[in-house]
Amino acid sequence: MPAPDIAAPISSDAAKLRALILSKLTYQLGKVAADASDRDWFVATALAVRDGIVDSFLRQMGVGPSGSRKQIYYFSLEFLIGRLLRENIHNLGLSDTVQEALAGLGIVLDQARLAEPDAALGNGGLGRLAACFLETMSSLGIPAFGYGIRYDHGLFQQVIRHGWQQEYPEHWLMFGNPWEFARPEIAHPIGFGGEVTLEAQADGTERHVWRPDETVTAVAYDTPVVGAPGGRVNTLRLWRARAPDPLRLDAFNRGDHVGALSEQVRSEAISKILYPSDDSSAGQELRLRQEYFFSSAALQDLLRRDLREDRDLASLPDRVAIQLNDTHPAIAVPELMRLLVDVYDVPWAEAWRITTGCVSYTNHTLLPEALESWPVPLMERLLPRHMQIIYRINAEHLDAVRERHPLDDRLLASVSLTDENHGRSVRMGHLAFIGSHHVNGVSALHTDLMRRTVFSDLNSLHPGRIVNKTNGISFRRWLQQCNPGLTALLVEALGPRVLTDPMALSDLRSLAEDAAFRGRFAAIKRANKEALAAMVQSQVGVRVDPAAMFDVQIKRIHEYKRQLLNVLQTVALYDMIRSQPMRDWTPQVKIFAGKAAPGYARAKLIIKLAWDVARVINRDPAVRGLLKVVFLPNYNVSAAEVIVPASDLSEQISTAGMEASGTGNMKLALNGALTIGTLDGATVEMAEHIGAEHMFLFGLSAEEVTRRRAESWSGTTAIDASLNLAETLEAIDSGVFSRDDPSRYRDLVDSLRGNDWFMVAADFNSYLAAQARAAALYRIPEAWRRAAVLNSAGMGWFSSDRAIAEYAAEIWGIPQAS
Secondary structure: OOOOOOOOOOOOOHHHHHHHHHHHHHHOOOOOHHHOOHHHHHHHHHHHHHHHHHHHHHHHHOOOOOOOOOEEEEEOOOOOOOOOHHHHHHHOOOHHHHHHHHHOOOOOHHHHHOOOOOOOOOOOHHHHHHHHHHHHHHHOOOOEEEEEEOOOOEOOEEEEEOOEEEEEOOOOOOOOOOOOEEEEEEEEEEEEOOEEEEEEOOOOOEEEEEEOOEEEEEEEEEEEEEOOOOOOEEEEEEEEEEOOOOOOHHHHHOOOOOHHHHHHHHHHHHHOEOOOOOOOHHHHHHHHHHHHHHHHHHHHHHHHHHHOOOOOHHHHHHHEEEEEEOOHHHHHHHHHHHHHHHHOOOOHHHHHHHHHHHEEEEOOOOOHHHHOEEEHHHHHHHOHHHHHHHHHHHHHHHHHHHHHOOOOHHHHHHHOOEEOOOOOEEEHHHHHHHOOOOEEEOOHHHHHHHHHOOOHHHHHHOOOOEEEOOOOEOHHHHHHHOOHHHHHHHHHHHOHHHHOOHHHHHHHHHHOOOHHHHHHHHHHHHHHHHHHHHHHHHHHOOOOOOOOEEEEEEOOOOHHHOHHHHHHHHHHHHHHHHHOOOOOOOOEEEEEEOOOOOOOHHHHHHHHHHHHHHHHHHHOHHHOOOEEEEEEOOOOHHHHHHHHHHOOEEEEOOOOOOOOOOOHHHHHHHOOOEEEEOOOOOHHHHHHHHOHHHOEEOOOOHHHHHHHHHOOOOHHHHHHOOHHHHHHHHHHHOOOOOOOOOOOOHHHHHHHHOOOOOOHHHHHHHHHHHHHHHHHHHOOHHHHHHHHHHHHHOOHHHEHHHHHHHHHHHOOOOOOOO
């Protein structure tokens, strides 16, 4: 597919770039080189790089609805972009030039780039996927806007104190963001509350008029998203909440200095932090305000952009594709209807055709809490006009169902947009489904489960609407940038096409039989492990041996992701090492990292258990250094860029049927880690492409999990059948790892003896055996290295380039994308 070249490139002359960086340092930061800090050098370099993309950025921002290509608008509550300097200079082909320019000033690029804050605008895979997809659309030349929230603090900074997670604000914007452009002239009013009246118009018709009693202003901030050479520069537009009147001067002058700022505080809370706790009614309301705030701002903005060319709204679906990244922006469906009907005078039926023609929805989880249901009273109070619209959408939807399936009350209740059980609520997942022309899952298994479980009745009414688009990752970020040593080896072995054609990795299969190549592959892994070992010692003060097997589980902490299962196996291994010192044990380093939601007490307790277990094992001389355990705090994109290339064993051990896809599994395997995992999410497809014989698969299938839950499975059955598990649980329950509070983990252990909902006890023996297979293979270096090469060789299909090309051709109607 032809794509516009990035124009006005930065000079590849290192001397000229060096002069530009010095100019930025002097005239925009007001510093001289002798006094400049690493952060000053980062900012000056970022500003110099930004100058080189501005022309393309501004020119291509105008290409979209008025041009020859459809414009994609990607709505996501998260964009986990991480640091951008390395990505931007890599995609511009300037890595060596920038390094040389800074070296001439006595500055090391890798040192300066680490001064860039890690933008914590996401929680995990969802936000990282959005960032990868936006970069990929730029690289493929697809015009796109990403829409989200410019959180002042993003996700919290995680600090571990005596094993307990504590949350502190993340200050990524403390010193500004050199990549972004503030757009105060692009501001949209966002209403909340108030009342709706039906008012007669001059032509004799009636119109619903919503008069909010509160208005917040959404102000745009734009960050250029640079594609690979030959691509384009797209836009990430994030919205900041501002009060229309930030200070009540009358109250201030009366001496009520705090009260004078109350409206500002209430308004700006919307864009303060990502995922405020929704345990309270106020937190729940703030979450809904956030979702409506950015969805409304985005829709007002894209309509403004489209209609500035005096276009006909009837053909909007030909020019605009709106992709909802998970259920958070589902409120965009009634909001687009409101704008079309109430603001642009589009008849209802035509507005619904336009809406469903533009919107498509990606579902990322089958967990009920992530599908979101908002209480009707909250919706009616906060968004009264939207509830009217939802009621009408639902009435017409149910009328159509009733006509096809008369007297089927069960079906009507199942597919209704409102749930009448346990207090009336709006089913946002259903709303997104009904308002979209396509609904996609993110792995083959997940999509099949969507059709058979949460959306089974809707799928029967709309066969073909649900499609699969298995996730992918940006190889530019997760191979070429974070693992330059392996990238150089691949280019040498396979040629430069491996940089642009992910499927070229398949040619590695023959090289897996080459002992010399395997040795070089392993040497690069060893160097990466040494870098990670240094980070571990720096962060938590634990020395680890790079020769040991690095067994890594890096993901948000959740019961279904089963960090607990990993901890239990760690305890069992610890007991075996002590009781059987004569055996030839494989040295292992267990590495955990991830954040628990602030209100998720059980997840925080699992972090504490991992920390307690690590403390006991790492201090025990009987272990003889054969097992080390670390929990790395404040996991983020930058940490992942060090951990991923250094991992030997990738833990993908979720309860089967509960992980939609996963992308960490892809990143780790791409970099030569072997997977230990269940047949869940995209791991199923990875096994097909890599070969299950080169992975360590274990555990119940999704169907078996469902069956056991239906049979009222009890974990006691598994515990009685496994002496290892029984002894492990007894040690934890009796306080071996919590002598200061022996009963600390009693409830956690009791949950496994009970219904064992996440099948931790059920899968324990199978997991223990898989771990033993992994340890045995690691003791045969040539066999392990061969399997590692074959893992990398099988990952070409999991590129985000493939994923976005499929979205473009099959959902967005851009068949030439490739």
